[in-house]
Amino acid sequence: MRVLGMMSGTSLDGIDVAVVDFTRDAADPSTLRARMLHTGEEPWPRATQDALRAVLPPAPADVAAWNRLHAAVGDAFAGAAAAVLARHGGADLIATHGQTLHHDVTEDGTVRATLQIGDASRIAETTSLPVLWDLRTADVAAGGQGAPLAPLLDQLLLGTGGIPTAVLNIGGISNLTLVGAEEVLAGDLGPGNALLDAAVHAATGRGADLDAEIARTGTVSRSALETLLREPFYARPLPRSTGREHFDGGYVRRQLGEQALEALTLPDLLATLVELTAVTIARGIERTPARRVVASGGGIRNPLLLERLAAHLDPIPLHSADDLGIPADGKEALLIALLGHHGAHGIPGTLERPDGTAHTGARRPVVLGSLTPPHGLRTLDSAETDHLPVHRLVLDPPGAEA
Known part of the structure:
Protein backbone atom coordinates (compact mmCIF):
# COMPACT_ATOMS: atom_id res chain seq x y z
CA MET A 1 0.00 0.00 0.00
CA ARG A 2 1.40 3.40 -0.97
CA VAL A 3 0.47 6.27 1.35
CA LEU A 4 1.20 9.97 1.04
CA GLY A 5 1.39 11.44 4.54
CA MET A 6 1.18 15.19 5.29
CA MET A 7 1.83 17.07 8.51
CA SER A 8 2.01 20.67 9.66
CA GLY A 9 2.96 21.44 13.26
CA THR A 10 2.42 24.42 15.51
CA SER A 11 5.47 26.22 14.08
CA LEU A 12 3.72 26.62 10.68
CA ASP A 13 7.07 26.52 8.90
CA GLY A 14 5.90 24.25 6.06
CA ILE A 15 3.87 21.19 5.09
CA ASP A 16 5.93 18.03 5.62
CA VAL A 17 5.21 15.32 3.04
CA ALA A 18 6.30 11.69 2.77
CA VAL A 19 5.42 9.05 0.19
CA VAL A 20 5.82 5.56 1.65
CA ASP A 21 5.32 2.03 0.34
CA PHE A 22 4.17 -0.32 3.11
CA THR A 23 4.43 -4.11 2.72
CA ARG A 24 4.21 -7.01 5.16
CA ASP A 25 7.39 -9.02 5.57
CA ALA A 26 6.83 -12.34 3.83
CA ALA A 27 8.64 -14.34 6.51
CA ASP A 28 7.14 -12.47 9.49
CA PRO A 29 3.80 -10.75 8.82
CA SER A 30 4.00 -8.94 12.18
CA THR A 31 6.86 -6.93 10.66
CA LEU A 32 5.85 -4.05 8.40
CA ARG A 33 8.40 -2.82 5.88
CA ALA A 34 8.41 0.82 4.80
CA ARG A 35 10.18 2.09 1.69
CA MET A 36 10.32 5.88 1.67
CA LEU A 37 9.99 7.14 -1.88
CA HIS A 38 10.03 10.82 -0.94
CA THR A 39 10.36 13.08 2.08
CA GLY A 40 10.31 16.84 1.84
CA GLU A 41 8.63 20.08 2.74
CA GLU A 42 6.14 22.01 0.64
CA PRO A 43 5.68 25.74 1.33
CA TRP A 44 2.54 27.24 2.77
CA PRO A 45 0.81 29.84 0.57
CA ARG A 46 1.93 33.03 2.29
CA ALA A 47 -1.59 34.43 2.67
CA THR A 48 -2.81 31.22 4.35
CA GLN A 49 0.23 31.06 6.63
CA ASP A 50 -0.29 34.68 7.70
CA ALA A 51 -4.02 34.11 8.25
CA LEU A 52 -3.31 31.09 10.44
CA ARG A 53 -0.83 33.00 12.57
CA ALA A 54 -3.41 35.77 12.93
CA VAL A 55 -6.02 33.47 14.54
CA LEU A 56 -3.79 31.41 16.83
CA PRO A 57 -4.13 32.15 20.56
CA PRO A 58 -4.18 34.64 22.14
CA ALA A 59 -5.65 36.33 19.05
CA PRO A 60 -9.46 36.37 18.89
CA ALA A 61 -11.18 34.78 15.89
CA ASP A 62 -14.79 34.25 14.92
CA VAL A 63 -16.38 31.20 13.36
CA ALA A 64 -16.28 32.78 9.89
CA ALA A 65 -12.48 33.09 10.04
CA TRP A 66 -12.10 29.45 11.10
CA ASN A 67 -14.55 28.33 8.41
CA ARG A 68 -12.59 30.13 5.68
CA LEU A 69 -9.31 28.79 7.03
CA HIS A 70 -10.66 25.22 7.00
CA ALA A 71 -11.15 25.62 3.25
CA ALA A 72 -7.85 27.46 2.69
CA VAL A 73 -5.82 24.88 4.61
CA GLY A 74 -7.56 22.14 2.63
CA ASP A 75 -6.53 23.88 -0.59
CA ALA A 76 -2.95 24.26 0.65
CA PHE A 77 -2.68 20.58 1.54
CA ALA A 78 -4.33 19.63 -1.76
CA GLY A 79 -1.75 21.70 -3.64
CA ALA A 80 1.13 20.14 -1.69
CA ALA A 81 -0.18 16.62 -2.35
CA ALA A 82 -0.74 17.28 -6.06
CA ALA A 83 2.77 18.71 -6.50
CA VAL A 84 4.41 15.71 -4.82
CA LEU A 85 2.26 13.18 -6.68
CA ALA A 86 3.14 14.83 -10.00
CA ARG A 87 6.84 14.39 -9.25
CA HIS A 88 6.79 10.97 -7.58
CA GLY A 89 3.84 9.04 -9.00
CA GLY A 90 0.49 7.99 -7.56
CA ALA A 91 -0.64 6.63 -4.21
CA ASP A 92 -3.43 4.49 -2.79
CA LEU A 93 -4.28 6.83 0.05
CA ILE A 94 -3.54 10.30 1.40
CA ALA A 95 -3.26 10.67 5.17
CA THR A 96 -3.33 14.20 6.54
CA HIS A 97 -2.96 15.59 10.03
CA GLY A 98 -4.20 19.02 9.01
CA GLN A 99 -3.40 22.09 11.10
CA THR A 100 -4.19 22.21 14.80
CA LEU A 101 -6.14 25.34 15.69
CA HIS A 102 -7.21 24.43 19.21
CA HIS A 103 -6.39 21.73 21.80
CA ASP A 104 -8.69 22.20 24.79
CA VAL A 105 -6.98 21.11 28.02
CA THR A 106 -8.69 21.74 31.37
CA GLU A 107 -6.90 22.81 34.53
CA ASP A 108 -6.74 19.20 35.74
CA GLY A 109 -5.08 18.11 32.49
CA THR A 110 -8.12 16.48 30.88
CA VAL A 111 -8.58 17.08 27.15
CA ARG A 112 -12.15 18.05 26.30
CA ALA A 113 -11.72 18.56 22.56
CA THR A 114 -9.16 18.98 19.81
CA LEU A 115 -9.53 20.64 16.42
CA GLN A 116 -7.43 20.12 13.31
CA ILE A 117 -8.61 21.93 10.17
CA GLY A 118 -7.99 21.30 6.48
CA ASP A 119 -10.96 20.26 4.35
CA ALA A 120 -10.32 16.67 3.27
CA SER A 121 -12.95 16.92 0.52
CA ARG A 122 -10.81 19.54 -1.24
CA ILE A 123 -7.79 17.24 -1.10
CA ALA A 124 -9.83 14.33 -2.48
CA GLU A 125 -11.32 16.53 -5.21
CA THR A 126 -7.88 17.76 -6.34
CA THR A 127 -6.07 14.40 -6.24
CA SER A 128 -8.93 11.92 -6.93
CA LEU A 129 -7.61 9.87 -3.99
CA PRO A 130 -9.25 8.83 -0.71
CA VAL A 131 -8.16 10.89 2.28
CA LEU A 132 -7.80 9.73 5.89
CA TRP A 133 -7.95 12.70 8.27
CA ASP A 134 -9.11 13.79 11.77
CA LEU A 135 -6.49 11.65 13.48
CA ARG A 136 -6.88 12.75 17.11
CA THR A 137 -10.56 12.98 18.01
CA ALA A 138 -11.27 9.22 18.36
CA ASP A 139 -8.64 9.02 21.09
CA VAL A 140 -10.08 12.08 22.87
CA ALA A 141 -13.56 10.53 22.65
CA ALA A 142 -12.15 7.46 24.41
CA GLY A 143 -10.82 9.62 27.25
CA GLY A 144 -7.29 10.16 25.93
CA GLN A 145 -5.12 13.21 25.42
CA GLY A 146 -5.20 12.87 21.63
CA ALA A 147 -1.43 13.37 21.80
CA PRO A 148 1.28 12.59 21.22
CA LEU A 149 0.72 10.28 18.25
CA ALA A 150 4.43 9.60 17.63
CA PRO A 151 4.70 6.65 20.11
CA GLY A 325 18.84 5.83 9.77
CA ILE A 326 15.52 7.57 10.53
CA PRO A 327 14.99 10.76 8.51
CA ALA A 328 14.75 13.45 11.20
CA ASP A 329 13.10 15.98 8.89
CA GLY A 330 10.65 13.42 7.47
CA LYS A 331 9.75 11.55 10.65
CA GLU A 332 6.43 13.28 11.34
CA ALA A 333 5.18 12.84 7.78
CA LEU A 334 6.26 9.17 7.97
CA LEU A 335 4.21 8.88 11.16
CA ILE A 336 1.11 10.27 9.43
CA ALA A 337 1.59 7.84 6.54
CA LEU A 338 1.87 4.98 9.07
CA LEU A 339 -1.32 6.12 10.80
CA GLY A 340 -2.98 6.17 7.38
CA HIS A 341 -1.89 2.59 6.77
CA HIS A 342 -3.14 1.48 10.18
CA GLY A 343 -6.44 3.32 9.90
CA ALA A 344 -7.11 1.85 6.46
CA HIS A 345 -6.66 -1.66 7.82
CA GLY A 346 -8.50 -1.20 11.10
CA ILE A 347 -5.38 -1.32 13.28
CA PRO A 348 -5.28 0.96 16.35
CA GLY A 349 -3.04 4.01 16.07
CA THR A 350 -2.28 4.12 19.80
CA LEU A 351 -0.33 1.65 21.91
CA GLU A 352 -1.77 -0.66 24.56
CA ARG A 353 -0.39 -0.50 28.08
CA PRO A 354 -0.31 -3.52 30.41
CA ASP A 355 -3.62 -2.52 32.03
CA GLY A 356 -5.39 -2.37 28.65
CA THR A 357 -5.45 1.43 28.42
CA ALA A 358 -3.75 3.42 25.65
CA HIS A 359 -0.46 5.32 25.97
CA THR A 360 -2.48 8.56 25.73
CA GLY A 361 -4.50 7.70 28.83
CA ALA A 362 -7.53 6.64 26.77
CA ARG A 363 -9.66 3.76 28.05
CA ARG A 364 -8.37 1.56 25.24
CA PRO A 365 -6.37 1.84 22.00
CA VAL A 366 -8.57 2.96 19.11
CA VAL A 367 -8.42 3.12 15.32
CA LEU A 368 -7.73 6.71 14.31
CA GLY A 369 -9.08 8.78 11.45
CA SER A 370 -12.10 9.48 9.27
CA LEU A 371 -12.28 8.61 5.56
CA THR A 372 -13.29 10.91 2.68
CA PRO A 373 -15.09 9.79 0.58
CA PRO A 374 -16.63 7.05 2.76
CA HIS A 375 -16.26 4.40 0.04
CA GLY A 376 -12.74 5.49 -0.91
CA LEU A 377 -10.91 2.27 -0.01
CA ARG A 378 -13.49 -0.16 -1.34
CA THR A 379 -11.33 -1.14 -4.31
CA LEU A 380 -8.11 -1.56 -2.29
CA ASP A 381 -6.74 -5.11 -2.50
CA SER A 382 -6.18 -6.40 1.02
CA ALA A 383 -4.51 -9.61 2.12
CA GLU A 384 -5.44 -11.45 5.32
CA THR A 385 -2.17 -10.42 6.94
CA ASP A 386 -2.84 -6.70 6.34
CA HIS A 387 -5.14 -6.58 9.37
CA LEU A 388 -2.78 -8.29 11.82
CA PRO A 389 -1.14 -6.26 14.61
CA VAL A 390 2.25 -4.79 13.71
CA HIS A 391 5.07 -5.42 16.20
CA ARG A 392 7.99 -3.96 14.24
CA LEU A 393 8.64 -1.46 11.45
CA VAL A 394 11.70 -1.72 9.23
CA LEU A 395 12.77 1.19 7.03
CA ASP A 396 14.09 -0.13 3.73
CA PRO A 397 16.56 1.93 1.70
CA PRO A 398 14.86 4.11 -0.97
CA GLY A 399 16.24 1.97 -3.80
CA ALA A 400 15.17 -1.37 -2.33
CA GLU A 401 12.87 -3.70 -4.24
CA ALA A 402 9.18 -3.18 -3.48
Whole structure:
Protein backbone atom coordinates (compact mmCIF):
# COMPACT_ATOMS: atom_id res chain seq x y z
CA MET A 1 0.00 0.00 0.00
CA ARG A 2 1.40 3.40 -0.97
CA VAL A 3 0.47 6.27 1.35
CA LEU A 4 1.20 9.97 1.04
CA GLY A 5 1.39 11.44 4.54
CA MET A 6 1.18 15.19 5.29
CA MET A 7 1.83 17.07 8.51
CA SER A 8 2.01 20.67 9.66
CA GLY A 9 2.96 21.44 13.26
CA THR A 10 2.42 24.42 15.51
CA SER A 11 5.47 26.22 14.08
CA LEU A 12 3.72 26.62 10.68
CA ASP A 13 7.07 26.52 8.90
CA GLY A 14 5.90 24.25 6.06
CA ILE A 15 3.87 21.19 5.09
CA ASP A 16 5.93 18.03 5.62
CA VAL A 17 5.21 15.32 3.04
CA ALA A 18 6.30 11.69 2.77
CA VAL A 19 5.42 9.05 0.19
CA VAL A 20 5.82 5.56 1.65
CA ASP A 21 5.32 2.03 0.34
CA PHE A 22 4.17 -0.32 3.11
CA THR A 23 4.43 -4.11 2.72
CA ARG A 24 4.21 -7.01 5.16
CA ASP A 25 7.39 -9.02 5.57
CA ALA A 26 6.83 -12.34 3.83
CA ALA A 27 8.64 -14.34 6.51
CA ASP A 28 7.14 -12.47 9.49
CA PRO A 29 3.80 -10.75 8.82
CA SER A 30 4.00 -8.94 12.18
CA THR A 31 6.86 -6.93 10.66
CA LEU A 32 5.85 -4.05 8.40
CA ARG A 33 8.40 -2.82 5.88
CA ALA A 34 8.41 0.82 4.80
CA ARG A 35 10.18 2.09 1.69
CA MET A 36 10.32 5.88 1.67
CA LEU A 37 9.99 7.14 -1.88
CA HIS A 38 10.03 10.82 -0.94
CA THR A 39 10.36 13.08 2.08
CA GLY A 40 10.31 16.84 1.84
CA GLU A 41 8.63 20.08 2.74
CA GLU A 42 6.14 22.01 0.64
CA PRO A 43 5.68 25.74 1.33
CA TRP A 44 2.54 27.24 2.77
CA PRO A 45 0.81 29.84 0.57
CA ARG A 46 1.93 33.03 2.29
CA ALA A 47 -1.59 34.43 2.67
CA THR A 48 -2.81 31.22 4.35
CA GLN A 49 0.23 31.06 6.63
CA ASP A 50 -0.29 34.68 7.70
CA ALA A 51 -4.02 34.11 8.25
CA LEU A 52 -3.31 31.09 10.44
CA ARG A 53 -0.83 33.00 12.57
CA ALA A 54 -3.41 35.77 12.93
CA VAL A 55 -6.02 33.47 14.54
CA LEU A 56 -3.79 31.41 16.83
CA PRO A 57 -4.13 32.15 20.56
CA PRO A 58 -4.18 34.64 22.14
CA ALA A 59 -5.65 36.33 19.05
CA PRO A 60 -9.46 36.37 18.89
CA ALA A 61 -11.18 34.78 15.89
CA ASP A 62 -14.79 34.25 14.92
CA VAL A 63 -16.38 31.20 13.36
CA ALA A 64 -16.28 32.78 9.89
CA ALA A 65 -12.48 33.09 10.04
CA TRP A 66 -12.10 29.45 11.10
CA ASN A 67 -14.55 28.33 8.41
CA ARG A 68 -12.59 30.13 5.68
CA LEU A 69 -9.31 28.79 7.03
CA HIS A 70 -10.66 25.22 7.00
CA ALA A 71 -11.15 25.62 3.25
CA ALA A 72 -7.85 27.46 2.69
CA VAL A 73 -5.82 24.88 4.61
CA GLY A 74 -7.56 22.14 2.63
CA ASP A 75 -6.53 23.88 -0.59
CA ALA A 76 -2.95 24.26 0.65
CA PHE A 77 -2.68 20.58 1.54
CA ALA A 78 -4.33 19.63 -1.76
CA GLY A 79 -1.75 21.70 -3.64
CA ALA A 80 1.13 20.14 -1.69
CA ALA A 81 -0.18 16.62 -2.35
CA ALA A 82 -0.74 17.28 -6.06
CA ALA A 83 2.77 18.71 -6.50
CA VAL A 84 4.41 15.71 -4.82
CA LEU A 85 2.26 13.18 -6.68
CA ALA A 86 3.14 14.83 -10.00
CA ARG A 87 6.84 14.39 -9.25
CA HIS A 88 6.79 10.97 -7.58
CA GLY A 89 3.84 9.04 -9.00
CA GLY A 90 0.49 7.99 -7.56
CA ALA A 91 -0.64 6.63 -4.21
CA ASP A 92 -3.43 4.49 -2.79
CA LEU A 93 -4.28 6.83 0.05
CA ILE A 94 -3.54 10.30 1.40
CA ALA A 95 -3.26 10.67 5.17
CA THR A 96 -3.33 14.20 6.54
CA HIS A 97 -2.96 15.59 10.03
CA GLY A 98 -4.20 19.02 9.01
CA GLN A 99 -3.40 22.09 11.10
CA THR A 100 -4.19 22.21 14.80
CA LEU A 101 -6.14 25.34 15.69
CA HIS A 102 -7.21 24.43 19.21
CA HIS A 103 -6.39 21.73 21.80
CA ASP A 104 -8.69 22.20 24.79
CA VAL A 105 -6.98 21.11 28.02
CA THR A 106 -8.69 21.74 31.37
CA GLU A 107 -6.90 22.81 34.53
CA ASP A 108 -6.74 19.20 35.74
CA GLY A 109 -5.08 18.11 32.49
CA THR A 110 -8.12 16.48 30.88
CA VAL A 111 -8.58 17.08 27.15
CA ARG A 112 -12.15 18.05 26.30
CA ALA A 113 -11.72 18.56 22.56
CA THR A 114 -9.16 18.98 19.81
CA LEU A 115 -9.53 20.64 16.42
CA GLN A 116 -7.43 20.12 13.31
CA ILE A 117 -8.61 21.93 10.17
CA GLY A 118 -7.99 21.30 6.48
CA ASP A 119 -10.96 20.26 4.35
CA ALA A 120 -10.32 16.67 3.27
CA SER A 121 -12.95 16.92 0.52
CA ARG A 122 -10.81 19.54 -1.24
CA ILE A 123 -7.79 17.24 -1.10
CA ALA A 124 -9.83 14.33 -2.48
CA GLU A 125 -11.32 16.53 -5.21
CA THR A 126 -7.88 17.76 -6.34
CA THR A 127 -6.07 14.40 -6.24
CA SER A 128 -8.93 11.92 -6.93
CA LEU A 129 -7.61 9.87 -3.99
CA PRO A 130 -9.25 8.83 -0.71
CA VAL A 131 -8.16 10.89 2.28
CA LEU A 132 -7.80 9.73 5.89
CA TRP A 133 -7.95 12.70 8.27
CA ASP A 134 -9.11 13.79 11.77
CA LEU A 135 -6.49 11.65 13.48
CA ARG A 136 -6.88 12.75 17.11
CA THR A 137 -10.56 12.98 18.01
CA ALA A 138 -11.27 9.22 18.36
CA ASP A 139 -8.64 9.02 21.09
CA VAL A 140 -10.08 12.08 22.87
CA ALA A 141 -13.56 10.53 22.65
CA ALA A 142 -12.15 7.46 24.41
CA GLY A 143 -10.82 9.62 27.25
CA GLY A 144 -7.29 10.16 25.93
CA GLN A 145 -5.12 13.21 25.42
CA GLY A 146 -5.20 12.87 21.63
CA ALA A 147 -1.43 13.37 21.80
CA PRO A 148 1.28 12.59 21.22
CA LEU A 149 0.72 10.28 18.25
CA ALA A 150 4.43 9.60 17.63
CA PRO A 151 4.70 6.65 20.11
CA LEU A 152 3.29 4.24 17.51
CA LEU A 153 6.18 4.94 15.15
CA ASP A 154 8.75 5.27 17.93
CA GLN A 155 7.86 1.92 19.48
CA LEU A 156 7.87 0.05 16.16
CA LEU A 157 11.23 1.52 15.11
CA LEU A 158 13.17 1.75 18.36
CA GLY A 159 11.32 -0.27 20.98
CA THR A 160 12.94 -3.63 20.32
CA GLY A 161 16.64 -2.79 20.80
CA GLY A 162 16.81 -3.38 24.54
CA ILE A 163 18.03 0.16 25.28
CA PRO A 164 15.58 2.41 27.17
CA THR A 165 15.32 5.30 24.73
CA ALA A 166 13.67 8.71 25.01
CA VAL A 167 12.50 9.54 21.50
CA LEU A 168 12.25 13.33 21.46
CA ASN A 169 10.46 15.59 19.02
CA ILE A 170 11.06 19.33 19.26
CA GLY A 171 8.43 21.16 17.27
CA GLY A 172 6.37 24.10 18.49
CA ILE A 173 5.76 21.88 21.52
CA SER A 174 8.33 19.29 22.63
CA ASN A 175 7.22 15.74 23.36
CA LEU A 176 8.82 12.39 24.15
CA THR A 177 8.17 8.69 23.92
CA LEU A 178 10.02 6.31 26.22
CA VAL A 179 10.51 2.96 24.46
CA GLY A 180 12.60 -0.12 25.23
CA ALA A 181 11.54 -0.06 28.88
CA GLU A 182 8.92 -2.09 30.75
CA GLU A 183 6.15 0.25 29.61
CA VAL A 184 5.80 2.87 26.89
CA LEU A 185 5.55 6.34 28.42
CA ALA A 186 4.67 9.43 26.38
CA GLY A 187 3.53 13.02 26.58
CA ASP A 188 4.25 16.66 25.91
CA LEU A 189 7.12 18.22 27.86
CA GLY A 190 6.52 21.92 27.25
CA PRO A 191 7.38 24.64 24.73
CA GLY A 192 9.79 23.61 22.01
CA ASN A 193 10.06 26.39 19.44
CA ALA A 194 6.69 28.03 20.22
CA LEU A 195 7.81 30.73 22.66
CA LEU A 196 11.05 31.38 20.77
CA ASP A 197 9.31 31.81 17.43
CA ALA A 198 6.60 34.01 18.94
CA ALA A 199 9.19 36.32 20.51
CA VAL A 200 11.18 36.62 17.27
CA HIS A 201 8.06 37.24 15.19
CA ALA A 202 6.77 39.91 17.58
CA ALA A 203 10.11 41.75 17.58
CA THR A 204 11.29 41.35 13.98
CA GLY A 205 8.46 39.92 11.87
CA ARG A 206 10.66 36.91 11.07
CA GLY A 207 9.39 33.38 11.61
CA ALA A 208 12.39 32.12 13.61
CA ASP A 209 15.86 32.93 14.92
CA LEU A 210 17.76 30.99 12.27
CA ASP A 211 20.82 29.16 13.63
CA ALA A 212 20.22 30.98 16.94
CA GLU A 213 22.07 34.00 15.58
CA ILE A 214 20.32 36.41 17.95
CA ALA A 215 20.08 34.10 20.97
CA ARG A 216 23.82 33.39 20.88
CA THR A 217 24.56 37.05 21.55
CA GLY A 218 22.36 37.12 24.66
CA THR A 219 22.74 36.15 28.30
CA VAL A 220 20.28 33.99 30.21
CA SER A 221 18.26 35.90 32.80
CA ARG A 222 18.30 33.61 35.82
CA SER A 223 15.45 35.44 37.53
CA ALA A 224 13.23 35.23 34.43
CA LEU A 225 14.11 31.57 33.95
CA GLU A 226 13.23 30.73 37.55
CA THR A 227 9.87 32.47 37.17
CA LEU A 228 9.07 30.61 33.93
CA LEU A 229 10.05 27.26 35.47
CA ARG A 230 7.32 27.66 38.12
CA GLU A 231 4.76 26.74 35.43
CA PRO A 232 2.45 24.06 36.98
CA PHE A 233 2.27 22.09 33.72
CA TYR A 234 5.81 20.78 34.24
CA ALA A 235 4.78 18.98 37.44
CA ARG A 236 1.95 16.99 35.84
CA PRO A 237 2.64 13.28 35.30
CA LEU A 238 2.72 11.73 31.84
CA PRO A 239 0.64 11.25 29.77
CA ARG A 240 -0.08 14.96 29.40
CA SER A 241 -0.57 17.33 26.49
CA THR A 242 -0.55 21.05 25.81
CA GLY A 243 -0.40 23.48 22.91
CA ARG A 244 -0.24 27.07 21.80
CA GLU A 245 -3.50 27.72 23.60
CA HIS A 246 -1.38 27.69 26.78
CA PHE A 247 2.12 28.57 25.56
CA ASP A 248 0.88 31.35 23.30
CA GLY A 249 2.37 34.62 22.10
CA GLY A 250 1.36 36.41 25.30
CA TYR A 251 2.50 33.69 27.72
CA VAL A 252 5.91 35.15 28.61
CA ARG A 253 4.46 38.61 29.20
CA ARG A 254 1.80 37.19 31.52
CA GLN A 255 4.32 35.16 33.50
CA LEU A 256 7.07 37.75 33.84
CA GLY A 257 5.01 40.91 33.94
CA GLU A 258 5.32 43.95 31.73
CA GLN A 259 8.19 45.60 33.58
CA ALA A 260 10.41 42.53 33.82
CA LEU A 261 9.86 41.64 30.17
CA GLU A 262 10.63 45.15 28.94
CA ALA A 263 13.91 45.05 30.91
CA LEU A 264 15.15 42.16 28.75
CA THR A 265 16.83 42.78 25.40
CA LEU A 266 15.70 40.52 22.56
CA PRO A 267 18.99 38.51 22.63
CA ASP A 268 18.66 37.99 26.40
CA LEU A 269 15.01 36.98 26.07
CA LEU A 270 15.80 34.43 23.34
CA ALA A 271 18.79 33.04 25.25
CA THR A 272 16.50 32.60 28.28
CA LEU A 273 13.80 30.86 26.23
CA VAL A 274 16.36 28.51 24.68
CA GLU A 275 17.49 27.63 28.20
CA LEU A 276 13.87 27.13 29.28
CA THR A 277 13.27 24.64 26.49
CA ALA A 278 16.51 22.76 27.20
CA VAL A 279 15.89 22.59 30.95
CA THR A 280 12.26 21.45 30.71
CA ILE A 281 13.12 18.75 28.18
CA ALA A 282 16.08 17.50 30.23
CA ARG A 283 14.06 17.43 33.45
CA GLY A 284 11.29 15.49 31.75
CA ILE A 285 13.75 12.92 30.43
CA GLU A 286 15.58 12.65 33.76
CA ARG A 287 12.36 11.36 35.34
CA THR A 288 12.51 8.32 33.04
CA PRO A 289 15.00 5.41 32.90
CA ALA A 290 16.20 6.51 29.43
CA ARG A 291 19.83 5.69 28.63
CA ARG A 292 19.89 7.58 25.32
CA VAL A 293 17.92 10.32 23.58
CA VAL A 294 17.05 10.29 19.88
CA ALA A 295 15.83 13.69 18.65
CA SER A 296 14.00 15.00 15.60
CA GLY A 297 11.82 17.96 14.65
CA GLY A 298 12.53 21.54 13.69
CA GLY A 299 14.17 22.30 17.04
CA ILE A 300 17.21 20.19 16.24
CA ARG A 301 18.11 22.81 13.61
CA ASN A 302 18.79 25.22 16.48
CA PRO A 303 22.47 24.61 17.32
CA LEU A 304 22.36 26.55 20.60
CA LEU A 305 19.37 24.55 21.80
CA LEU A 306 21.15 21.29 20.97
CA GLU A 307 24.27 22.43 22.83
CA ARG A 308 22.33 23.40 25.94
CA LEU A 309 20.21 20.27 25.84
CA ALA A 310 23.27 18.03 25.52
CA ALA A 311 24.87 19.82 28.47
CA HIS A 312 21.80 19.32 30.67
CA LEU A 313 21.38 15.67 29.62
CA ASP A 314 25.03 14.70 30.18
CA PRO A 315 25.98 11.84 30.64
CA ILE A 316 22.90 10.61 28.70
CA PRO A 317 23.93 10.78 25.02
CA LEU A 318 21.90 12.88 22.57
CA HIS A 319 21.57 11.58 18.99
CA SER A 320 19.78 12.86 15.92
CA ALA A 321 17.28 10.42 14.42
CA ASP A 322 19.39 10.62 11.25
CA ASP A 323 22.21 8.87 13.15
CA LEU A 324 19.98 5.78 13.39
CA GLY A 325 18.84 5.83 9.77
CA ILE A 326 15.52 7.57 10.53
CA PRO A 327 14.99 10.76 8.51
CA ALA A 328 14.75 13.45 11.20
CA ASP A 329 13.10 15.98 8.89
CA GLY A 330 10.65 13.42 7.47
CA LYS A 331 9.75 11.55 10.65
CA GLU A 332 6.43 13.28 11.34
CA ALA A 333 5.18 12.84 7.78
CA LEU A 334 6.26 9.17 7.97
CA LEU A 335 4.21 8.88 11.16
CA ILE A 336 1.11 10.27 9.43
CA ALA A 337 1.59 7.84 6.54
CA LEU A 338 1.87 4.98 9.07
CA LEU A 339 -1.32 6.12 10.80
CA GLY A 340 -2.98 6.17 7.38
CA HIS A 341 -1.89 2.59 6.77
CA HIS A 342 -3.14 1.48 10.18
CA GLY A 343 -6.44 3.32 9.90
CA ALA A 344 -7.11 1.85 6.46
CA HIS A 345 -6.66 -1.66 7.82
CA GLY A 346 -8.50 -1.20 11.10
CA ILE A 347 -5.38 -1.32 13.28
CA PRO A 348 -5.28 0.96 16.35
CA GLY A 349 -3.04 4.01 16.07
CA THR A 350 -2.28 4.12 19.80
CA LEU A 351 -0.33 1.65 21.91
CA GLU A 352 -1.77 -0.66 24.56
CA ARG A 353 -0.39 -0.50 28.08
CA PRO A 354 -0.31 -3.52 30.41
CA ASP A 355 -3.62 -2.52 32.03
CA GLY A 356 -5.39 -2.37 28.65
CA THR A 357 -5.45 1.43 28.42
CA ALA A 358 -3.75 3.42 25.65
CA HIS A 359 -0.46 5.32 25.97
CA THR A 360 -2.48 8.56 25.73
CA GLY A 361 -4.50 7.70 28.83
CA ALA A 362 -7.53 6.64 26.77
CA ARG A 363 -9.66 3.76 28.05
CA ARG A 364 -8.37 1.56 25.24
CA PRO A 365 -6.37 1.84 22.00
CA VAL A 366 -8.57 2.96 19.11
CA VAL A 367 -8.42 3.12 15.32
CA LEU A 368 -7.73 6.71 14.31
CA GLY A 369 -9.08 8.78 11.45
CA SER A 370 -12.10 9.48 9.27
CA LEU A 371 -12.28 8.61 5.56
CA THR A 372 -13.29 10.91 2.68
CA PRO A 373 -15.09 9.79 0.58
CA PRO A 374 -16.63 7.05 2.76
CA HIS A 375 -16.26 4.40 0.04
CA GLY A 376 -12.74 5.49 -0.91
CA LEU A 377 -10.91 2.27 -0.01
CA ARG A 378 -13.49 -0.16 -1.34
CA THR A 379 -11.33 -1.14 -4.31
CA LEU A 380 -8.11 -1.56 -2.29
CA ASP A 381 -6.74 -5.11 -2.50
CA SER A 382 -6.18 -6.40 1.02
CA ALA A 383 -4.51 -9.61 2.12
CA GLU A 384 -5.44 -11.45 5.32
CA THR A 385 -2.17 -10.42 6.94
CA ASP A 386 -2.84 -6.70 6.34
CA HIS A 387 -5.14 -6.58 9.37
CA LEU A 388 -2.78 -8.29 11.82
CA PRO A 389 -1.14 -6.26 14.61
CA VAL A 390 2.25 -4.79 13.71
CA HIS A 391 5.07 -5.42 16.20
CA ARG A 392 7.99 -3.96 14.24
CA LEU A 393 8.64 -1.46 11.45
CA VAL A 394 11.70 -1.72 9.23
CA LEU A 395 12.77 1.19 7.03
CA ASP A 396 14.09 -0.13 3.73
CA PRO A 397 16.56 1.93 1.70
CA PRO A 398 14.86 4.11 -0.97
CA GLY A 399 16.24 1.97 -3.80
CA ALA A 400 15.17 -1.37 -2.33
CA GLU A 401 12.87 -3.70 -4.24
CA ALA A 402 9.18 -3.18 -3.48
